[in-house]
Amino acid sequence: MKASDILSYSFSAIKLRKLRAGLTTLGVVIGIAAIVALLSISQGLQNTITEQLQKGFATDTLIVSSGGGFGLGAMGTSNSGFKLLVNDTQTINEIANVVTSVAIIQRVGYVKSGERDFIRYVVGVDFANYTSIYSSTFIAESGDIPLNPENEMIVVGKRVSDPWDNGTLFCNVNDNVEILWTNATARPPKNETYTRHVVAVLKEVGGLGVGGPSDSSVYIPISQAQTFFGTDECDMIIVKLENDDEATIKNVSEAIKEAFSGQVSVTSATAVLNILSSVFSTIELFLAGIAAISLLVAGIGIMNIMIVSLMERTREIGILKALGMKSRTVLLVFLSESVIIGLIGAAIGIASGWGLANVVAIVFRGGGVFMGGNQAAGTNRMTITPVLTPMVFLGALAFGVGVSVVFALYPAWRASKLKPVEALRYE
Amino acid sequence: MSVTISVVETINLRKTYLLGKVPVDALRGVNLRVEKGDFLAILGPSGSGKSTLLNMIGALDKPTDGKVFIESVDASTLNDNQLADLRRRIGFVFQFFNLIPRLTARGNVELPMAIPGLGKNERRKRAEELLETVGLKERMNHKPAELSGGERQRVAIARALANNPRFLLMDEPTGNIDSKTASEIIELVKGLNKEKGVTTIIITHDQHIASQAKRTVQMLDGLIVHEKVN
Numbered sequence: 001m002k003a004s005d006i007l008s009y010s011f012s013a014i015k016l017r018k019l020r021a022g023l024t025t026l027g028v029v030i031g032i033a034a035i036v037a038l039l040s041i042s043q044g045l046q047n048t049i050t051e052q053l054q055k056g057f058a059t060d061t062l063i064v065s066s067g068g069g070f071g072l073g074a075m076g077t078s079n080s081g082f083k084l085l086v087n088d089t090q091t092i093n094e095i096a097n098v099v100t101s102v103a104i105i106q107r108v109g110y111v112k113s114g115e116r117d118f119i120r121y122v123v124g125v126d127f128a129n130y131t132s133i134y135s136s137t138f139i140a141e142s143g144d145i146p147l148n149p150e151n152e153m154i155v156v157g158k159r160v161s162d163p164w165d166n167g168t169l170f171c172n173v174n175d176n177v178e179i180l181w182t183n184a185t186a187r188p189p190k191n192e193t194y195t196r197h198v199v200a201v202l203k204e205v206g207g208l209g210v211g212g213p214s215d216s217s218v219y220i221p222i223s224q225a226q227t228f229f230g231t232d233e234c235d236m237i238i239v240k241l242e243n244d245d246e247a248t249i250k251n252v253s254e255a256i257k258e259a260f261s262g263q264v265s266v267t268s269a270t271a272v273l274n275i276l277s278s279v280f281s282t283i284e285l286f287l288a289g290i291a292a293i294s295l296l297v298a299g300i301g302i303m304n305i306m307i308v309s310l311m312e313r314t315r316e317i318g319i320l321k322a323l324g325m326k327s328r329t330v331l332l333v334f335l336s337e338s339v340i341i342g343l344i345g346a347a348i349g350i351a352s353g354w355g356l357a358n359v360v361a362i363v364f365r366g367g368g369v370f371m372g373g374n375q376a377a378g379t380n381r382m383t384i385t386p387v388l389t390p391m392v393f394l395g396a397l398a399f400g401v402g403v404s405v406v407f408a409l410y411p412a413w414r415a416s417k418l419k420p421v422e423a424l425r426y427e
Numbered sequence: 428m429s430v431t432i433s434v435v436e437t438i439n440l441r442k443t444y445l446l447g448k449v450p451v452d453a454l455r456g457v458n459l460r461v462e463k464g465d466f467l468a469i470l471g472p473s474g475s476g477k478s479t480l481l482n483m484i485g486a487l488d489k490p491t492d493g494k495v496f497i498e499s500v501d502a503s504t505l506n507d508n509q510l511a512d513l514r515r516r517i518g519f520v521f522q523f524f525n526l527i528p529r530l531t532a533r534g535n536v537e538l539p540m541a542i543p544g545l546g547k548n549e550r551r552k553r554a555e556e557l558l559e560t561v562g563l564k565e566r567m568n569h570k571p572a573e574l575s576g577g578e579r580q581r582v583a584i585a586r587a588l589a590n591n592p593r594f595l596l597m598d599e600p601t602g603n604i605d606s607k608t609a610s611e612i613i614e615l616v617k618g619l620n621k622e623k624g625v626t627t628i629i630i631t632h633d634q635h636i637a638s639q640a641k642r643t644v645q646m647l648d649g650l651i652v653h654e655k656v657n
Contacts, residue, residue, distance in 0.1 A: 323539040324515030421488040
């Protein structure tokens with residue numbers, strides 16, 4: 001029997017029991033939709049985070065922090081009491097393949113203009129070095145970034161100037177703003193207030209700004225930060241390399257660790273992205289696993305329906321065999337019914353899953369997913385664009401059909417093994 | 428002297444079933460020969476073994492002992508696939524029509540031709556011709572539920588003829604229709620036998636139907652007890 005005739009015959013059997021076939025297909029639809037929605041959202045989320053990271057974290061830079069690693073080190077000191085100092089950049093600059101380095105001191109403070117104030121990161125950097133490292137992001141939209149700033153000069157990120165992203169400015173070039181910082185280590189804790197003059201507003205950066213410029217930070221000269229925060233200790237040192245070769249990253253990282261007797265941790269953009277990718281792979285596997293369980297339930301539903309159908313159609317199988325249909329063809333007739341259910345279910349499932357993922361993305365966008373990053377006020381809204389890769393598309397299709405076929409194997413095999421004489425006698 | 432060709436021949440055919448744990452001898456050594464162009468009626472009361480004999484002749488079941496030759500091929504030695512191939516050369520007509528309810532009359536007639544892989548246009552044309560032969564061309568797009576008992580049996584006969592069978596094997600073909608329609612069906616079968624030379628074996632418990640055949644064999648308790656030419 002030709003494949004097209006088998007499919008057409010199977011399809012006529014499905015059409016006869018529309019409601020039952022529809023409900024059976026629904027099981028596959030739900031399973032596949034769940035898998036596609038979860039995977040395309042998580043893939044979209046991964047892309048967004050990776051993109052944001054890449055924006056603020058050049059691949060030819062390293063982040064040096066004291067102690068236990070990226071993030072932890074950036075936030076404080078190591079257990080051993082080692083402190084990374086602003087002038088440690090001199091040691092780093094002497095290492096081969098290092099172009100330059102810049103120390104960063106950052107604290108959380110209030111920035112006040114008129115009656116309004118916002119919590120912002122106040123970041124002390126060497127403007128000249130920072131500009132040379134982040135030449136594409138640390139650039140002024142209005143005003144000029146001074147390479148040798150005077151003490152009272154500050155540069156603000158786009159979201160500091162325009163926090164609501166609607167043109168209503170909190171501050172602009174030539175405005176004076178007050179920076180308030182509480183020195184909690186002093187006894188009693190001491191509130192410090194300085195009035196500073198905005199000389200430049202940065203272009204919008206986007207991204208998470210790991211070490212790099214951020215839209216929600218206020219930049220002050222490093223010497224001022226040392227005086228203002230009363231410390232020579234820096235939170236991290238950003239190192240610019242001659243290139244982003246794997247070997248250069250590895251050699252410089254090791255040289256820096258050696259120069260500080262292993263008391264510092266060195267993080268590269270590549271390493272962070274790799275960790276991120278690995279974390280997402282695990283999350284995706286976990287989510288797909290959960291969704292796959294619903295598909296297994298659908299598979300059992302298919303098996304159940306096929307067994308019922310087998311019993312109802314025993315006489316029909318007897319007729320087909322009396323007409324000369326071979327057992328293998330009977331098997332194919334039943335299996336192709338499950339292939340049709342699987343294909344239709346998977347196709348609708350993929351479309352619904354994709355639709356669901358987009359609805360979720362829109363809801364998230366509307367509700368606003370806020371990413372903390374190093375933005376204290378967290379006004380940098382992140383959008384997720386669901387991604388349906390060809391791999392997920394084909395995988396879902398194959399999985400939907402595969403589950404249907406696997407669970408139909410037993411009933412189909414039983415149908416094919418029926419003896420024509422007994423099947424014809426069945427009532 | 429002309430040599431007659433045997434279409435079906437059984438030699439000492441036996442079939443024993445287990446009814447629970449009790450063996451029942453349905454056939455106890457049946458010897459039968461059906462020649463090309465023959466019209467044979469197998470007559471017998473319920474339980475005489477005629478349906479079991481039909482299953483053996485139709486390659487639907489295997490004998491416990493003895494031989495069944497269908498066109499000189501010993502069906503008792505064939506495997507399932509070979510039996511399926513053999514059944515494509517036999518035209519079955521059942522008491523309860525056994526049509527596929529979701530297919531139209533034409534779809535039902537096309538089905539046995541689709542099994543060996545005949546092209547769509549070719550089988551459609553042949554199905555229409557066959558339905559015309561049985562007088563149902565106007566009703567070919569109707570499903571079995573929309574046809575009368577007699578019409579359904581005509582569709583079943585057209586289906587049985589689809590693959591140019593070596594013989595028609597009919598199991599109580601008039602058992603489920605009224606006597607007037609039954610006469611029409613028998614006339615149709617007689618016509619096919621007479622005009623087209625279709626070898627026919629008809630199983631019945633109806634004396635009147637049996638008398639229409641060229642030859643009758645009487646079965647009782649798994650044996651042929653009487654044989655006569657009408």
